[in-house]
Amino acid sequence: MASFVRTPPLLFPATARHTATVIFIHGLGDTGYGWASAVENWRRRQRLDEVKFILPNAPSIPITCNMGMKMPGWYDIHTIDGNAESLRRNEDEAGILVSQAYFHDLIQKEIDSGIPAERIVIGGFSQGGAMSLFSGLTSKVKLGGIVALSSYLLLSLKFVDWLPKPCSNQDTPIFMAHGDSDQVVNTELGRKSFSLLKEAGFNASLKIYPNMGHSACLEELDDMEKFLTESLPPAGSPERSEL
Template sequence: MSSLSRTPPLLFPATARHTATVIFLHGLGDTGHGWAGAVENWRRRQRLDEVKFILPHAPAIPITCNWGMRMPGWFDIYKLDGDINSLREKEDKDGITLSQAYIHELIQNEIAAGIPAERIVLGGFSQGGAMSIYAGLTSKVRLGGIVALSSWLLLSLQFAELVPKPEFNKETPIFMGHGDLDKVVPTALGRLSFDLLKGLGYSISRKEYPGLEHSACLEELDDVEAFLKERLPAVGNSNEGKSEL
């Protein structure tokens, strides 16, 4: 898997001076293009004009729960049957680690371009949201925030041992959103993941959306926009977040 070919991410440049970046990861079988509409939604009120959005594309890999068919995925999923334990009992640690390294590389690229780590937010939906939590909390730079929609905590049975010490993102705000009718990534698994992270001392909030299945709704997207605006406020012409881009 180390020789995976990757398509360059879909980019939405900042519409004003670039002072912040959001990296948002799609779910299984999707591409970055699947979240282009969400980015347009987040930008419609012109509250995030200084934010560049990066929508990476996962490589096509065999997915065991789909009879080994190749599709865009951040890691393999062995069983997907709606049971709360299926996504926790057997996990593709190698694939998770590979995607973790790629996401950390994207973060470092933004830092190298002049964006402070505290002005970078990592987020995602479903499998991408699970990666955003894992890659975010194992990052060796302190991020501005983490967003995880319809997601869960990866490698939860050993997570506390996998986090680097010191923990740079112990106090980084995390927002989890989940539909209360989600049967793909069971809502109960999202609750369990929240409880585990809360119990470990992370700064995390969570909201459930009535009647929502494994998808996102306008209310949830608006909540994400509010989170991004809070974490990445405009800095105007000050020197904070200065970038040559």
């Protein structure tokens, strides 16, 4: 997977002084542009003016459940049949770890540019949400928050083995959301992932949206905006020193 061409992320600079960053990861077969309208809507509402948005683009890789044909993906998936256990079988551990390293690098680049780790939120939808959970919770720096929409916990059978000791993000707020009619990433898998995180002592919440399939709805996007606003409150202008 490392040999595949990766195009640069889509960037939305902060409209005020840049004090925080959100990295939001698209799902299988999509690109960063698929979530551009959501970011543009939040920007129009002017509640996240200090936030820079980074929308990464997955490399085009062979996907087994797509008959091996290439499509944008963060890791290979063998089966998508709505079965809660199918996604947990034959997980592409190598691909997951390559993408994890990429997202950890994006986080570090923001830190290197002067943004505190606790002013960075990583999130995503579907496969991107799965990567945001895995990359966020295995990060060695404490983040401001993690968002996982219509997704699940990767490598869940041995997830704790990948956590840093001590775990930097044990108390980091995690916003999980799922439709109750999801036929792609089964809602039950989302519930099980949430339960595993709670049992492990993580600060996770889960909201289920009625009659929503494998997609996003306006209420969910509003709830995510609220989570981002609470996780990344305005830092304000730097104080001027007295001469």
